[in-house]
Amino acid sequence: MPHQAPDVALGDHPPAASAVPAVRLRGLRKNFGSVTAVDGVDLDIRPGEFFAMLGPSGSGKTTVLRMIAGFEQPTDGTVELGGQDVSRLAPFDRDVNTVFQDYALFPHMNVARNVEYGLRVKGVPRAERRRRAADALRSVRLDDYGRRRPSQLSGGQRQRVALARALVNRPKVLLLDEPLGALDLKLRHEMQSELKQLQRDVDITFVFVTHDQDEALTMSDRIAVFNAGRIEQVGTPQEVYERPATAFVAGFVGTSNLLGGRAAEAVIGMAGLFSIRPEKIRIDGDLARPAGPGETVATGAVTDVVYAGAILRFEVALDAGGRLSVVRQNTDGVPGFTDGRVRLTWRHEHNFPVTGSE
Protein backbone atom coordinates (compact mmCIF):
# COMPACT_ATOMS: atom_id res chain seq x y z
CA MET A 1 0.00 0.00 0.00
CA PRO A 2 1.37 3.44 -0.86
CA HIS A 3 2.22 5.72 1.97
CA GLN A 4 -0.63 7.99 3.02
CA ALA A 5 -0.54 11.20 4.98
CA PRO A 6 -1.98 10.72 8.45
CA ASP A 7 -5.65 11.59 8.77
CA VAL A 8 -4.92 14.30 11.29
CA ALA A 9 -3.58 16.53 8.55
CA LEU A 10 -7.05 16.71 7.00
CA GLY A 11 -8.32 18.61 9.99
CA ASP A 12 -6.21 21.60 9.02
CA HIS A 13 -8.16 22.20 5.83
CA PRO A 14 -11.49 23.93 5.77
CA PRO A 15 -13.80 20.99 4.92
CA ALA A 16 -16.63 22.62 2.99
CA ALA A 17 -14.84 24.04 -0.02
CA SER A 18 -12.37 21.30 -0.83
CA ALA A 19 -14.21 18.15 0.29
CA VAL A 20 -15.82 15.79 -2.19
CA PRO A 21 -19.52 16.69 -2.38
CA ALA A 22 -21.84 14.37 -0.46
CA VAL A 23 -24.20 14.41 -3.45
CA ARG A 24 -23.28 15.48 -6.96
CA LEU A 25 -25.81 15.62 -9.76
CA ARG A 26 -24.68 16.15 -13.33
CA GLY A 27 -27.02 16.78 -16.24
CA LEU A 28 -29.76 14.88 -14.46
CA ARG A 29 -32.86 14.38 -16.56
CA LYS A 30 -36.03 12.31 -16.22
CA ASN A 31 -38.85 11.80 -18.66
CA PHE A 32 -42.07 9.99 -17.85
CA GLY A 33 -43.37 9.25 -21.33
CA SER A 34 -43.81 12.67 -22.84
CA VAL A 35 -43.61 14.51 -19.50
CA THR A 36 -40.22 15.96 -18.64
CA ALA A 37 -40.16 15.88 -14.85
CA VAL A 38 -36.50 16.83 -14.41
CA ASP A 39 -34.85 18.83 -17.14
CA GLY A 40 -31.09 18.94 -16.66
CA VAL A 41 -30.08 19.45 -13.02
CA ASP A 42 -26.50 20.13 -11.91
CA LEU A 43 -25.96 20.34 -8.19
CA ASP A 44 -23.30 19.81 -5.52
CA ILE A 45 -24.43 19.24 -1.94
CA ARG A 46 -21.67 19.52 0.67
CA PRO A 47 -21.07 17.01 3.44
CA GLY A 48 -22.91 17.91 6.63
CA GLU A 49 -25.09 20.45 4.91
CA PHE A 50 -28.78 21.01 5.63
CA PHE A 51 -29.87 21.44 2.06
CA ALA A 52 -33.40 22.38 1.00
CA MET A 53 -35.04 21.78 -2.36
CA LEU A 54 -37.75 24.36 -2.68
CA GLY A 55 -40.21 24.74 -5.51
CA PRO A 56 -43.85 24.70 -6.50
CA SER A 57 -45.87 21.52 -6.93
CA GLY A 58 -44.77 19.49 -9.94
CA SER A 59 -41.38 21.20 -10.27
CA GLY A 60 -39.51 17.88 -10.01
CA LYS A 61 -38.23 17.90 -6.41
CA THR A 62 -39.55 14.46 -5.49
CA THR A 63 -38.29 13.00 -8.76
CA VAL A 64 -34.76 14.32 -8.08
CA LEU A 65 -34.90 12.86 -4.57
CA ARG A 66 -36.10 9.50 -5.90
CA MET A 67 -33.23 9.42 -8.38
CA ILE A 68 -30.77 10.07 -5.56
CA ALA A 69 -32.35 7.25 -3.53
CA GLY A 70 -32.40 4.94 -6.55
CA PHE A 71 -36.15 4.45 -6.99
CA GLU A 72 -36.08 6.08 -10.42
CA GLN A 73 -33.50 5.59 -13.14
CA PRO A 74 -32.35 8.85 -14.71
CA THR A 75 -33.19 9.21 -18.38
CA ASP A 76 -29.86 10.98 -18.64
CA GLY A 77 -27.11 12.26 -16.37
CA THR A 78 -25.41 10.90 -13.26
CA VAL A 79 -25.81 10.73 -9.50
CA GLU A 80 -22.66 10.61 -7.38
CA LEU A 81 -22.56 9.94 -3.66
CA GLY A 82 -19.29 10.81 -1.93
CA GLY A 83 -17.51 10.85 -5.28
CA GLN A 84 -18.81 7.45 -6.42
CA ASP A 85 -21.12 7.17 -9.42
CA VAL A 86 -24.18 5.30 -8.15
CA SER A 87 -26.49 5.99 -11.11
CA ARG A 88 -26.86 2.28 -11.87
CA LEU A 89 -27.00 0.99 -8.29
CA ALA A 90 -30.16 -0.37 -6.69
CA PRO A 91 -31.60 1.53 -3.70
CA PHE A 92 -30.34 -1.12 -1.27
CA ASP A 93 -26.77 -0.62 -2.49
CA ARG A 94 -26.74 3.14 -1.84
CA ASP A 95 -25.63 4.68 1.41
CA VAL A 96 -28.65 6.97 1.71
CA ASN A 97 -31.85 6.66 3.65
CA THR A 98 -35.18 8.30 3.08
CA VAL A 99 -37.89 9.72 5.29
CA PHE A 100 -40.99 9.36 3.17
CA GLN A 101 -43.74 11.91 3.05
CA ASP A 102 -46.30 9.38 4.30
CA TYR A 103 -43.62 7.80 6.54
CA ALA A 104 -44.15 4.30 5.04
CA LEU A 105 -43.81 2.59 8.42
CA PHE A 106 -44.36 -1.17 8.29
CA PRO A 107 -47.83 -1.67 9.81
CA HIS A 108 -47.21 -5.32 10.72
CA MET A 109 -44.20 -4.53 12.90
CA ASN A 110 -44.06 -2.60 16.12
CA VAL A 111 -42.07 0.59 16.46
CA ALA A 112 -38.89 -1.11 17.69
CA ARG A 113 -38.95 -3.65 14.82
CA ASN A 114 -39.49 -0.83 12.36
CA VAL A 115 -36.49 1.05 13.67
CA GLU A 116 -34.16 -1.93 13.69
CA TYR A 117 -35.24 -3.13 10.25
CA GLY A 118 -32.26 -1.64 8.39
CA LEU A 119 -29.83 -3.23 10.85
CA ARG A 120 -31.65 -6.54 10.71
CA VAL A 121 -31.41 -6.87 6.93
CA LYS A 122 -27.73 -5.95 7.09
CA GLY A 123 -27.15 -8.82 9.52
CA VAL A 124 -26.28 -6.79 12.61
CA PRO A 125 -26.50 -9.14 15.64
CA ARG A 126 -29.71 -8.95 17.60
CA ALA A 127 -28.32 -7.53 20.83
CA GLU A 128 -26.50 -4.73 19.06
CA ARG A 129 -29.43 -3.80 16.88
CA ARG A 130 -31.80 -3.74 19.86
CA ARG A 131 -29.45 -1.39 21.62
CA ARG A 132 -28.97 0.89 18.62
CA ALA A 133 -32.70 0.97 17.92
CA ALA A 134 -33.35 1.95 21.53
CA ASP A 135 -30.73 4.71 21.23
CA ALA A 136 -32.31 5.97 18.03
CA LEU A 137 -35.75 6.01 19.64
CA ARG A 138 -34.32 7.93 22.56
CA SER A 139 -32.79 10.50 20.23
CA VAL A 140 -36.27 11.27 18.88
CA ARG A 141 -37.76 11.18 22.40
CA LEU A 142 -39.83 8.03 21.91
CA ASP A 143 -38.09 5.84 24.50
CA ASP A 144 -41.20 4.07 25.73
CA TYR A 145 -42.97 3.54 22.42
CA GLY A 146 -41.06 0.53 21.11
CA ARG A 147 -43.87 -1.94 21.61
CA ARG A 148 -46.57 0.10 19.95
CA ARG A 149 -47.85 -0.44 16.46
CA PRO A 150 -47.48 2.47 14.03
CA SER A 151 -51.28 2.70 13.91
CA GLN A 152 -51.26 3.55 17.61
CA LEU A 153 -49.14 6.68 17.14
CA SER A 154 -49.97 10.29 16.35
CA GLY A 155 -48.76 11.91 13.15
CA GLY A 156 -45.86 13.63 14.86
CA GLN A 157 -44.80 10.42 16.58
CA ARG A 158 -44.90 8.48 13.32
CA GLN A 159 -42.77 11.15 11.75
CA ARG A 160 -40.19 10.71 14.49
CA VAL A 161 -40.23 6.93 14.13
CA ALA A 162 -39.57 7.32 10.42
CA LEU A 163 -36.67 9.60 11.29
CA ALA A 164 -35.26 7.13 13.83
CA ARG A 165 -35.67 4.24 11.38
CA ALA A 166 -33.55 6.10 8.84
CA LEU A 167 -30.95 7.56 11.21
CA VAL A 168 -30.22 4.29 13.00
CA ASN A 169 -28.39 3.17 9.84
CA ARG A 170 -26.08 6.20 10.08
CA PRO A 171 -26.30 6.95 6.36
CA LYS A 172 -24.02 9.54 4.76
CA VAL A 173 -27.05 11.32 3.38
CA LEU A 174 -30.61 11.51 4.64
CA LEU A 175 -33.32 12.38 2.14
CA LEU A 176 -36.53 13.89 3.50
CA ASP A 177 -39.54 14.41 1.23
CA GLU A 178 -41.77 17.01 2.84
CA PRO A 179 -41.47 15.23 6.17
CA LEU A 180 -43.50 17.86 7.95
CA GLY A 181 -46.17 18.25 5.31
CA ALA A 182 -48.77 16.17 7.13
CA LEU A 183 -48.40 17.92 10.48
CA ASP A 184 -50.44 20.82 11.80
CA LEU A 185 -48.82 24.21 12.05
CA LYS A 186 -47.82 24.14 15.71
CA LEU A 187 -46.34 20.66 15.62
CA ARG A 188 -44.63 21.59 12.40
CA HIS A 189 -42.80 24.49 14.02
CA GLU A 190 -41.76 22.26 16.91
CA MET A 191 -40.48 19.59 14.56
CA GLN A 192 -38.60 22.15 12.47
CA SER A 193 -36.36 23.13 15.34
CA GLU A 194 -36.09 19.52 16.54
CA LEU A 195 -35.02 18.38 13.12
CA LYS A 196 -32.47 21.16 12.85
CA GLN A 197 -31.06 20.28 16.26
CA LEU A 198 -30.92 16.59 15.37
CA GLN A 199 -29.05 17.34 12.16
CA ARG A 200 -26.39 19.28 14.09
CA ASP A 201 -26.03 16.40 16.55
CA VAL A 202 -25.71 13.54 14.06
CA ASP A 203 -23.68 15.45 11.48
CA ILE A 204 -25.37 13.80 8.51
CA THR A 205 -26.10 15.58 5.23
CA PHE A 206 -29.83 16.34 5.09
CA VAL A 207 -31.54 16.91 1.77
CA PHE A 208 -34.93 18.28 2.52
CA VAL A 209 -37.77 18.78 0.05
CA THR A 210 -40.38 21.39 0.82
CA HIS A 211 -42.66 23.78 -0.92
CA ASP A 212 -42.87 26.00 2.14
CA GLN A 213 -40.51 28.94 1.66
CA ASP A 214 -40.44 29.87 5.37
CA GLU A 215 -39.39 26.34 6.25
CA ALA A 216 -36.62 26.45 3.65
CA LEU A 217 -35.42 29.89 4.74
CA THR A 218 -35.35 29.20 8.47
CA MET A 219 -33.91 25.67 8.44
CA SER A 220 -31.38 25.30 5.66
CA ASP A 221 -27.75 26.12 5.07
CA ARG A 222 -28.44 26.38 1.37
CA ILE A 223 -31.50 26.27 -0.87
CA ALA A 224 -32.03 25.15 -4.45
CA VAL A 225 -35.10 26.75 -5.99
CA PHE A 226 -36.78 24.46 -8.53
CA ASN A 227 -39.04 25.51 -11.34
CA ALA A 228 -40.38 23.27 -14.10
CA GLY A 229 -37.72 20.59 -13.66
CA ARG A 230 -34.78 22.98 -13.50
CA ILE A 231 -32.89 24.73 -10.73
CA GLU A 232 -33.29 28.50 -10.96
CA GLN A 233 -30.88 29.37 -8.18
CA VAL A 234 -28.74 27.78 -5.49
CA GLY A 235 -27.63 29.83 -2.51
CA THR A 236 -27.85 30.55 1.18
CA PRO A 237 -31.23 31.70 2.45
CA GLN A 238 -29.89 35.25 2.48
CA GLU A 239 -28.61 35.09 -1.06
CA VAL A 240 -31.81 33.61 -2.35
CA TYR A 241 -33.97 36.10 -0.53
CA GLU A 242 -31.89 39.25 -0.84
CA ARG A 243 -30.48 38.58 -4.30
CA PRO A 244 -32.92 36.39 -6.24
CA ALA A 245 -31.37 35.57 -9.59
CA THR A 246 -34.58 35.36 -11.54
CA ALA A 247 -38.03 36.85 -11.48
CA PHE A 248 -39.36 33.41 -10.60
CA VAL A 249 -37.18 33.13 -7.50
CA ALA A 250 -38.04 36.67 -6.47
CA GLY A 251 -41.73 35.82 -6.69
CA PHE A 252 -41.57 32.37 -5.13
CA VAL A 253 -39.34 33.16 -2.17
CA GLY A 254 -41.06 35.95 -0.28
CA THR A 255 -43.21 38.53 -1.97
CA SER A 256 -41.56 40.61 -4.55
CA ASN A 257 -42.11 43.74 -6.56
CA LEU A 258 -40.99 43.78 -10.13
CA LEU A 259 -40.35 46.95 -12.08
CA GLY A 260 -39.68 46.72 -15.77
CA GLY A 261 -40.05 48.54 -19.05
CA ARG A 262 -40.60 52.29 -19.00
CA ALA A 263 -41.27 52.41 -15.25
CA ALA A 264 -37.81 50.93 -14.60
CA GLU A 265 -36.15 53.41 -16.92
CA ALA A 266 -37.94 56.37 -15.35
CA VAL A 267 -37.51 55.39 -11.69
CA ILE A 268 -34.23 53.45 -11.62
CA GLY A 269 -32.65 54.98 -14.68
CA MET A 270 -31.79 51.68 -16.34
CA ALA A 271 -33.51 49.35 -18.75
CA GLY A 272 -34.31 45.85 -17.57
CA LEU A 273 -36.32 44.03 -14.95
CA PHE A 274 -35.75 44.82 -11.28
CA SER A 275 -36.91 43.28 -8.03
CA ILE A 276 -37.47 45.20 -4.78
CA ARG A 277 -38.63 43.61 -1.54
CA PRO A 278 -41.68 45.35 -0.04
CA GLU A 279 -40.06 45.79 3.38
CA LYS A 280 -37.08 47.63 1.91
CA ILE A 281 -39.26 50.52 0.74
CA ARG A 282 -40.08 53.49 2.98
CA ILE A 283 -43.33 55.29 2.48
CA ASP A 284 -44.19 58.90 3.46
CA GLY A 285 -46.23 61.86 2.34
CA ASP A 286 -43.35 64.35 1.71
CA LEU A 287 -43.88 64.50 -2.02
CA ALA A 288 -41.54 67.42 -2.57
CA ARG A 289 -38.52 66.06 -0.72
CA PRO A 290 -35.70 64.97 -3.06
CA ALA A 291 -33.92 61.66 -2.87
CA GLY A 292 -31.18 61.40 -0.24
CA PRO A 293 -27.69 60.16 -1.15
CA GLY A 294 -27.76 56.58 -2.41
CA GLU A 295 -31.54 56.58 -2.55
CA THR A 296 -34.03 55.96 -5.28
CA VAL A 297 -37.31 57.84 -5.10
CA ALA A 298 -40.69 57.44 -6.76
CA THR A 299 -44.08 59.03 -6.27
CA GLY A 300 -47.46 57.45 -6.67
CA ALA A 301 -50.98 57.00 -5.35
CA VAL A 302 -52.11 54.48 -2.76
CA THR A 303 -54.74 52.20 -4.30
CA ASP A 304 -55.23 49.91 -1.31
CA VAL A 305 -54.23 49.53 2.31
CA VAL A 306 -54.30 46.04 3.82
CA TYR A 307 -54.37 45.86 7.58
CA ALA A 308 -52.63 42.67 8.77
CA GLY A 309 -52.23 43.29 12.48
CA ALA A 310 -48.50 43.63 13.00
CA ILE A 311 -47.92 45.13 9.58
CA LEU A 312 -49.66 47.31 7.06
CA ARG A 313 -49.43 46.66 3.35
CA PHE A 314 -49.83 49.49 0.87
CA GLU A 315 -50.45 48.97 -2.81
CA VAL A 316 -49.08 51.91 -4.73
CA ALA A 317 -49.57 52.82 -8.39
CA LEU A 318 -46.45 54.71 -9.51
CA ASP A 319 -46.77 57.91 -11.53
CA ALA A 320 -44.11 56.46 -13.84
CA GLY A 321 -46.23 53.36 -14.38
CA GLY A 322 -46.04 49.98 -12.62
CA ARG A 323 -47.13 49.07 -9.14
CA LEU A 324 -45.26 48.44 -5.89
CA SER A 325 -46.30 46.81 -2.62
CA VAL A 326 -44.87 48.35 0.50
CA VAL A 327 -45.06 46.91 3.99
CA ARG A 328 -44.51 48.88 7.11
CA GLN A 329 -44.58 48.02 10.80
CA ASN A 330 -47.87 48.99 12.35
CA THR A 331 -46.13 51.36 14.78
CA ASP A 332 -48.40 54.40 14.49
CA GLY A 333 -51.60 52.93 13.08
CA VAL A 334 -52.95 53.54 9.60
CA PRO A 335 -51.59 56.89 8.33
CA GLY A 336 -53.70 59.25 6.24
CA PHE A 337 -51.90 60.55 3.17
CA THR A 338 -53.25 63.68 1.51
CA ASP A 339 -55.26 62.50 -1.49
CA GLY A 340 -53.53 59.17 -1.07
CA ARG A 341 -50.40 60.65 -2.65
CA VAL A 342 -47.14 59.12 -1.37
CA ARG A 343 -43.39 59.19 -1.85
CA LEU A 344 -41.48 55.90 -1.86
CA THR A 345 -37.74 55.68 -1.20
CA TRP A 346 -35.29 52.81 -1.06
CA ARG A 347 -31.55 52.35 -1.20
CA HIS A 348 -30.02 51.77 -4.60
CA GLU A 349 -28.71 48.36 -3.70
CA HIS A 350 -32.20 47.15 -2.83
CA ASN A 351 -33.34 47.14 -6.41
CA PHE A 352 -31.47 44.55 -8.38
CA PRO A 353 -31.80 43.14 -11.84
CA VAL A 354 -33.42 39.74 -12.36
CA THR A 355 -33.90 37.65 -15.48
CA GLY A 356 -37.28 36.51 -16.68
CA SER A 357 -40.44 38.47 -17.36
CA GLU A 358 -42.99 40.30 -15.25
Added chain:
Amino acid sequence: MTFSRTTRRVLLVALALGLAVIYFPLLVVFLNSFNSDTTFGWPPGGFTLEWWGRAAANDGALAALRTSVEAGLAATAIALVLGAMAAFALQRYKFIGRNPISLLIVLPIALPGIVTGIALNNAFRTILGINLGLFTAIVAHATFCIVVVFNNVVARLRRLGNNLEEASMDLGADGITTFRLVTFPMLRSALLAGGLLAFALSFDEVIVTTFTLGAGLETVPIWIYDNLFRPNQAPIVNVVAVVLILASTVPVYLAQRLSGDSASGGRL
Protein backbone atom coordinates in the same frame (compact mmCIF):
# COMPACT_ATOMS: atom_id res chain seq x y z
CA MET B 1 -79.95 9.83 4.36
CA THR B 2 -82.73 9.96 6.93
CA PHE B 3 -86.01 8.08 6.79
CA SER B 4 -89.34 8.71 8.42
CA ARG B 5 -90.42 6.22 11.05
CA THR B 6 -92.87 4.50 8.75
CA THR B 7 -90.33 4.13 5.99
CA ARG B 8 -87.89 2.70 8.43
CA ARG B 9 -90.41 0.16 9.66
CA VAL B 10 -91.37 -0.90 6.16
CA LEU B 11 -87.70 -1.38 5.31
CA LEU B 12 -87.08 -3.42 8.44
CA VAL B 13 -90.03 -5.68 7.72
CA ALA B 14 -88.85 -6.15 4.14
CA LEU B 15 -85.40 -7.01 5.40
CA ALA B 16 -86.77 -9.52 7.90
CA LEU B 17 -88.95 -11.13 5.23
CA GLY B 18 -86.07 -11.35 2.80
CA LEU B 19 -83.80 -12.98 5.34
CA ALA B 20 -86.58 -15.35 6.43
CA VAL B 21 -87.18 -16.52 2.86
CA ILE B 22 -83.50 -17.31 2.52
CA TYR B 23 -82.72 -18.77 5.90
CA PHE B 24 -85.91 -20.47 7.10
CA PRO B 25 -85.60 -23.39 4.64
CA LEU B 26 -81.96 -23.82 5.64
CA LEU B 27 -82.98 -23.83 9.28
CA VAL B 28 -85.50 -26.57 8.53
CA VAL B 29 -82.80 -28.72 6.93
CA PHE B 30 -80.65 -28.19 10.00
CA LEU B 31 -83.45 -29.09 12.42
CA ASN B 32 -84.46 -32.13 10.39
CA SER B 33 -80.97 -33.55 10.64
CA PHE B 34 -81.79 -34.00 14.35
CA ASN B 35 -85.49 -34.88 13.82
CA SER B 36 -86.54 -38.28 15.13
CA ASP B 37 -89.72 -38.23 13.03
CA THR B 38 -88.87 -39.65 9.59
CA THR B 39 -91.84 -38.02 7.86
CA PHE B 40 -90.14 -34.66 8.56
CA GLY B 41 -93.48 -32.94 9.05
CA TRP B 42 -93.89 -29.70 10.92
CA PRO B 43 -93.42 -29.21 13.83
CA PRO B 44 -90.38 -31.48 14.21
CA GLY B 45 -90.67 -34.47 16.47
CA GLY B 46 -88.06 -35.49 19.03
CA PHE B 47 -84.30 -34.95 19.03
CA THR B 48 -81.96 -37.65 17.79
CA LEU B 49 -78.34 -38.03 16.75
CA GLU B 50 -79.11 -41.22 14.87
CA TRP B 51 -78.93 -39.68 11.39
CA TRP B 52 -75.58 -38.13 12.13
CA GLY B 53 -74.31 -41.51 13.28
CA ARG B 54 -75.70 -43.24 10.20
CA ALA B 55 -74.18 -40.61 7.91
CA ALA B 56 -70.81 -41.02 9.58
CA ALA B 57 -70.99 -44.72 8.76
CA ASN B 58 -72.27 -44.30 5.21
CA ASP B 59 -69.54 -45.25 2.76
CA GLY B 60 -71.01 -43.32 -0.17
CA ALA B 61 -71.35 -40.11 1.85
CA LEU B 62 -67.87 -40.48 3.30
CA ALA B 63 -66.30 -41.14 -0.08
CA ALA B 64 -68.08 -38.08 -1.47
CA LEU B 65 -66.81 -35.98 1.41
CA ARG B 66 -63.26 -37.14 0.82
CA THR B 67 -63.48 -36.40 -2.91
CA SER B 68 -64.86 -32.94 -2.19
CA VAL B 69 -62.16 -32.13 0.33
CA GLU B 70 -59.40 -33.40 -1.95
CA ALA B 71 -60.73 -31.52 -4.95
CA GLY B 72 -61.25 -28.37 -2.86
CA LEU B 73 -57.78 -28.41 -1.32
CA ALA B 74 -56.00 -29.16 -4.56
CA ALA B 75 -57.94 -26.58 -6.57
CA THR B 76 -57.31 -24.01 -3.82
CA ALA B 77 -53.60 -24.73 -3.80
CA ILE B 78 -53.37 -24.28 -7.56
CA ALA B 79 -55.47 -21.13 -7.34
CA LEU B 80 -53.27 -19.65 -4.61
CA VAL B 81 -50.07 -20.10 -6.58
CA LEU B 82 -51.36 -19.09 -10.00
CA GLY B 83 -53.77 -16.42 -8.77
CA ALA B 84 -51.14 -14.69 -6.66
CA MET B 85 -48.54 -14.82 -9.43
CA ALA B 86 -51.02 -13.46 -11.97
CA ALA B 87 -51.97 -10.68 -9.56
CA PHE B 88 -48.32 -9.70 -9.11
CA ALA B 89 -47.62 -9.74 -12.80
CA LEU B 90 -50.62 -7.60 -13.64
CA GLN B 91 -50.36 -5.22 -10.72
CA ARG B 92 -46.63 -4.58 -10.64
CA TYR B 93 -45.64 -4.57 -14.29
CA LYS B 94 -47.03 -2.39 -16.99
CA PHE B 95 -47.29 -4.04 -20.38
CA ILE B 96 -49.49 -3.94 -23.42
CA GLY B 97 -52.64 -5.99 -23.02
CA ARG B 98 -52.68 -5.75 -19.25
CA ASN B 99 -56.36 -4.87 -19.01
CA PRO B 100 -57.64 -7.49 -21.49
CA ILE B 101 -55.62 -10.15 -19.69
CA SER B 102 -57.09 -9.09 -16.35
CA LEU B 103 -60.52 -9.52 -17.83
CA LEU B 104 -59.65 -12.94 -19.22
CA ILE B 105 -58.54 -14.11 -15.78
CA VAL B 106 -61.70 -12.91 -14.09
CA LEU B 107 -64.10 -14.09 -16.77
CA PRO B 108 -64.41 -17.81 -15.79
CA ILE B 109 -66.42 -16.86 -12.74
CA ALA B 110 -69.05 -15.27 -14.96
CA LEU B 111 -69.15 -17.95 -17.65
CA PRO B 112 -72.16 -20.29 -17.42
CA GLY B 113 -71.05 -23.47 -15.67
CA ILE B 114 -72.65 -25.61 -18.31
CA VAL B 115 -70.56 -24.01 -21.04
CA THR B 116 -67.32 -24.26 -19.06
CA GLY B 117 -68.19 -27.84 -18.16
CA ILE B 118 -68.86 -29.00 -21.69
CA ALA B 119 -65.87 -27.11 -23.08
CA LEU B 120 -63.49 -28.60 -20.53
CA ASN B 121 -64.98 -32.06 -20.93
CA ASN B 122 -64.40 -31.81 -24.65
CA ALA B 123 -60.89 -30.46 -24.24
CA PHE B 124 -59.86 -33.14 -21.77
CA ARG B 125 -61.26 -36.12 -23.60
CA THR B 126 -61.03 -35.44 -27.28
CA ILE B 127 -58.22 -32.86 -27.54
CA LEU B 128 -55.86 -33.82 -24.73
CA GLY B 129 -56.91 -37.44 -24.56
CA ILE B 130 -57.07 -37.48 -20.76
CA ASN B 131 -59.49 -39.79 -18.97
CA LEU B 132 -61.82 -37.98 -16.61
CA GLY B 133 -60.94 -38.45 -12.96
CA LEU B 134 -60.33 -36.41 -9.83
CA PHE B 135 -57.49 -34.57 -11.53
CA THR B 136 -59.68 -33.20 -14.34
CA ALA B 137 -62.23 -31.93 -11.83
CA ILE B 138 -59.46 -30.23 -9.86
CA VAL B 139 -58.20 -28.43 -12.96
CA ALA B 140 -61.75 -27.41 -13.82
CA HIS B 141 -62.37 -26.05 -10.31
CA ALA B 142 -59.06 -24.20 -10.38
CA THR B 143 -60.23 -22.13 -13.36
CA PHE B 144 -62.80 -20.31 -11.27
CA CYS B 145 -61.00 -20.59 -7.91
CA ILE B 146 -58.11 -18.57 -9.35
CA VAL B 147 -60.49 -15.66 -9.83
CA VAL B 148 -61.22 -15.11 -6.14
CA VAL B 149 -57.57 -15.41 -5.14
CA PHE B 150 -56.57 -13.07 -7.95
CA ASN B 151 -59.19 -10.50 -6.99
CA ASN B 152 -58.22 -10.54 -3.33
CA VAL B 153 -54.52 -10.19 -4.00
CA VAL B 154 -54.96 -7.50 -6.66
CA ALA B 155 -57.10 -5.46 -4.28
CA ARG B 156 -54.52 -5.78 -1.54
CA LEU B 157 -51.58 -4.93 -3.79
CA ARG B 158 -53.41 -1.93 -5.16
CA ARG B 159 -54.09 -0.63 -1.68
CA LEU B 160 -50.57 -1.31 -0.47
CA GLY B 161 -48.91 0.56 -3.32
CA ASN B 162 -45.13 0.45 -3.65
CA ASN B 163 -44.31 2.59 -0.65
CA LEU B 164 -43.55 -0.12 1.89
CA GLU B 165 -41.43 -2.08 -0.55
CA GLU B 166 -39.50 1.05 -1.46
CA ALA B 167 -38.98 1.81 2.21
CA SER B 168 -37.65 -1.71 2.71
CA MET B 169 -35.19 -1.44 -0.17
CA ASP B 170 -34.19 2.00 1.00
CA LEU B 171 -33.23 0.45 4.32
CA GLY B 172 -30.97 -2.03 2.57
CA ALA B 173 -33.16 -5.08 1.90
CA ASP B 174 -32.86 -6.68 -1.54
CA GLY B 175 -35.88 -7.88 -3.52
CA ILE B 176 -36.14 -11.32 -1.94
CA THR B 177 -35.72 -10.08 1.63
CA THR B 178 -38.30 -7.39 0.96
CA PHE B 179 -40.76 -9.98 -0.27
CA ARG B 180 -40.14 -12.20 2.74
CA LEU B 181 -40.28 -9.52 5.43
CA VAL B 182 -42.72 -6.99 4.00
CA THR B 183 -44.71 -8.00 0.92
CA PHE B 184 -45.68 -11.51 1.93
CA PRO B 185 -46.72 -10.64 5.51
CA MET B 186 -48.86 -7.85 4.11
CA LEU B 187 -50.48 -10.26 1.64
CA ARG B 188 -50.99 -13.15 4.03
CA SER B 189 -54.51 -12.31 5.11
CA ALA B 190 -55.55 -11.60 1.51
CA LEU B 191 -54.19 -14.98 0.45
CA LEU B 192 -55.97 -16.70 3.30
CA ALA B 193 -59.24 -14.96 2.51
CA GLY B 194 -58.89 -15.80 -1.18
CA GLY B 195 -58.04 -19.41 -0.35
CA LEU B 196 -61.06 -19.83 1.92
CA LEU B 197 -63.38 -18.42 -0.71
CA ALA B 198 -61.83 -20.62 -3.35
CA PHE B 199 -62.34 -23.71 -1.18
CA ALA B 200 -65.98 -22.79 -0.56
CA LEU B 201 -66.57 -22.24 -4.27
CA SER B 202 -65.07 -25.60 -5.13
CA PHE B 203 -66.90 -27.44 -2.39
CA ASP B 204 -70.43 -26.63 -3.55
CA GLU B 205 -69.87 -26.60 -7.32
CA VAL B 206 -72.14 -28.97 -9.23
CA ILE B 207 -72.45 -28.27 -12.92
CA VAL B 208 -68.81 -28.09 -14.00
CA THR B 209 -68.10 -31.03 -11.73
CA THR B 210 -70.64 -33.30 -13.40
CA PHE B 211 -68.86 -32.77 -16.73
CA THR B 212 -65.32 -33.15 -15.48
CA LEU B 213 -65.33 -35.67 -12.64
CA GLY B 214 -64.51 -39.26 -13.53
CA ALA B 215 -67.16 -41.99 -13.51
CA GLY B 216 -67.63 -43.62 -10.12
CA LEU B 217 -66.56 -40.52 -8.23
CA GLU B 218 -68.96 -38.21 -6.44
CA THR B 219 -68.56 -34.91 -4.63
CA VAL B 220 -70.82 -33.99 -1.73
CA PRO B 221 -73.37 -31.97 -3.72
CA ILE B 222 -73.50 -34.63 -6.42
CA TRP B 223 -74.01 -37.36 -3.83
CA ILE B 224 -76.90 -35.35 -2.38
CA TYR B 225 -78.44 -34.99 -5.81
CA ASP B 226 -78.16 -38.70 -6.44
CA ASN B 227 -79.63 -39.71 -3.10
CA LEU B 228 -82.29 -37.04 -2.82
CA PHE B 229 -85.08 -39.20 -4.19
CA ARG B 230 -84.22 -42.42 -2.41
CA PRO B 231 -86.68 -42.38 0.51
CA ASN B 232 -84.53 -44.46 2.86
CA GLN B 233 -81.62 -42.08 2.39
CA ALA B 234 -83.58 -38.91 3.18
CA PRO B 235 -82.42 -38.49 6.80
CA ILE B 236 -78.78 -38.87 5.83
CA VAL B 237 -79.23 -36.39 2.99
CA ASN B 238 -80.23 -33.81 5.55
CA VAL B 239 -77.08 -34.43 7.53
CA VAL B 240 -74.85 -34.22 4.48
CA ALA B 241 -76.65 -31.06 3.41
CA VAL B 242 -75.84 -29.47 6.76
CA VAL B 243 -72.19 -30.41 6.30
CA LEU B 244 -72.26 -28.88 2.83
CA ILE B 245 -73.83 -25.68 4.13
CA LEU B 246 -71.20 -25.36 6.83
CA ALA B 247 -68.31 -26.19 4.52
CA SER B 248 -69.34 -23.51 2.09
CA THR B 249 -70.48 -20.75 4.47
CA VAL B 250 -67.93 -20.86 7.28
CA PRO B 251 -65.02 -20.11 4.92
CA VAL B 252 -66.96 -17.20 3.43
CA TYR B 253 -67.62 -15.83 6.90
CA LEU B 254 -63.94 -16.17 7.86
CA ALA B 255 -62.82 -14.64 4.59
CA GLN B 256 -65.03 -11.63 5.23
CA ARG B 257 -63.64 -11.20 8.71
CA LEU B 258 -60.14 -11.32 7.27
CA SER B 259 -60.82 -8.79 4.55
CA GLY B 260 -62.54 -6.43 6.96
CA ASP B 261 -59.67 -6.77 9.40
CA SER B 262 -56.98 -6.20 6.81
CA ALA B 263 -56.67 -2.51 7.66
CA SER B 264 -54.69 -3.69 10.65
CA GLY B 265 -52.05 -4.80 8.20
CA GLY B 266 -52.73 -8.51 8.15
CA ARG B 267 -51.65 -9.53 11.61
CA LEU B 268 -52.31 -13.17 10.82
